[in-house]
Amino acid sequence: MNSNTTAAILKDEVVPKSIAQKTHAEMPLLKRHSHNPILSREHWPYPINSVFNAGAVRLADGDTLLLCRVEDRRGISHLCAARSANGIDGWRIDPEPTLVANPREYPEEIWGIEDPRITYVPELEKYAVAYTSFARGGPGVSLALTKDFRSYERFGVIMPPEDKDAALLPRRINGYWAMIHRPVTTLGAHMWISFSPDLRHWGSHKVILEARRGGWWDANKIGLCSPPIETSKGWLTIYHGVRHTASGSIYRLGLALFDLERPDVCLQRGESWMFGPEAPYERTGDVNDVVFPCGQTIDADGNGINLYYGAADSCIALATGSINELLAWLEANPSSGDGIAR
């Protein structure tokens, strides 16, 4: 059944429902922008294969900055910054890569750097960029700090392979920095949190969200998407679930909420996914059926969310929504077994 058919059937339903209870087929929580995809290789000032999975931040001057994962024509990724006044078009793309792998000093980056998540850290007055460094040992998590996305203080690998999908929380909690990440262990591919006094030494590791099992949309493999959003109800967290099928994997997005002062405690987890590949640019590309956000910006009203996501590992798209509606949906669609892999 295609989405038009679904919409037509649902329109005829007479059961009144609040916004929170409506299914995403009736009223998508996140609305695809009409300009999608907003960035693709055709926009790039130098030859590339693809551009996707971008970190995002609103700069002090009001510009939106995307730190894009760019895959070159060897298959190796680097990061490149694009700036825009409205976050939709008119992108000013750095004429050269912004941050490239430096395998001489950081051998863990020999096959490139990928999927940055940006967190502004008021205490440091710097942006923290957590990204995947890729080498023979597999993917690991690396960290860099920057003030301007032109020069970077690199910390190297902070979580050894196999680990990825990491973002720093913007403030210390009980005196410690907190990082969410996704190691792959014999326990599976679950989301963890770790704490550090100095951003270099990490400990107190704990699983915070488990991949479900069996036929679930988020069975076997999950990971953090964009950095968690601090709300009065908790850290609102978008995560991806990977469903393995006979014809490949489907990457979809779900929601979870973590306690503000105990981010290791999951308060709520959505039952179903709330956004998945439907548009042609999400369904078909270098890797079919992938939506993969690494960043968002929040509007001045504190409610509007602009989610930037890689589509099919080929281009960057934008979906907009409301934080209040995401929270209301999460409350109305709770998991019947929060955090429990079934």
Ligand code: BMA
């Ligand atoms: C994940 C990451 C992402 C990628 C996705 C789909 O494991 O490597 O960078 O978008 O797979 O290929």
